[in-house]
Amino acid sequence: MGSSNKHPEQTLLDAIENREDNKEFISGGRLLPERTLALKLGISRARLRQVLGELEQSGSVFRRQGQGTFVAPPPAADAGRIRILAGRITPRDVMEVRLEIEPALAALAAERASVDELKLLGQLMQATLDARDTTTYETADEIFHYKIAEIAHNPLFLNIYNEIREVRKQASWTQERKSAYSKETIFQLGSQHKDLMENIASRNSEAAASVMRIHLLTVSNTLLRHRHYESS
Structure with missing residues (x-):
């Protein structure tokens, strides 16, 4: 089920760095839902949340409650x-x-x-x-x-x-x-x-x-x- 042999964090980083061309993990500047990402990466949702937390700490992604995880600052509400x-x-x-x-x-x-x-x-x-x-x-x-x-x-x-x-x-x-x-x-x-x-x-x-x-x-x-x- 995993999309590669890379560490999940590196796989996501590669996708984030090439977000204009990569649709496997990102759509409209936002990462796909956690369940979908976990399946694609071949990891548990708990492990995915840990990876996303690490990426957020490094400034690679931003998360907004109820809207998802973005590879750039999240859009305005309206x-x-x-x-x-x-x-x-x-x-x-x-x-x-x-x-x-x-x-x-x-x-x-x-x-x-x-x-x-x-x-x-x-x-x-x-x-x-x-x-x-x-x-x-x-x-x-x-x-x-x-x-x-x-x-x-x-x-x-x-x-x-x-x-x-x-x-x-x-x-x-x-x-x-x-x-x-x-x-x-x-x-x-x-x-x-x-x-x-x-x-x-x-x-x-x-x-x-x-x-x-x-x-x-x-x-x-x-x-x-x-x-x-x-x-x-």
Whole structure:
């Protein structure tokens, strides 16, 4: 019944790393139900839960009660409503909200994150530094920023942030980021992530908020320059 001779965790990791091409374990960014996964891997559901727990601890997956296990941060609860909203929102609208919300989340993360959460955030930050292409960077970036929102430990803030994420995901202009990010830009943004991580880890909430603001402005300016170039 097992799909390979590999350790189940490694089998799942391989699927997660190639999620765009692998439909055996993942559908729509979400792992298949536990019973199905356990059968495919040839292990008990208890063992599967242990494996998923290990993957969650490493930052490879995220689990949401009642919705399943995701290879990236989970979608907002009301994606249908947000899809309609996304059609009316511009990149500027999103950035205005992000500049209000995310510096505050960074400051709260600096004040409230546990030692284990900071360790995981550091691993997620490193993934953005190690990204070799835009697609890899985009995934690592999304997970890193989501984790900051999560370790701020404010459910209302996290809900608002999830809606921002969903708008960005569904808006027609989202694909512009992939063509706007050069290797130099990815390196610059990753370096800002490192600075941000260091300030959160040192519990410097004011500096963390400031670095987050600078980081978001860099993202915004990069997209604006790209739009100007494309239209000229």
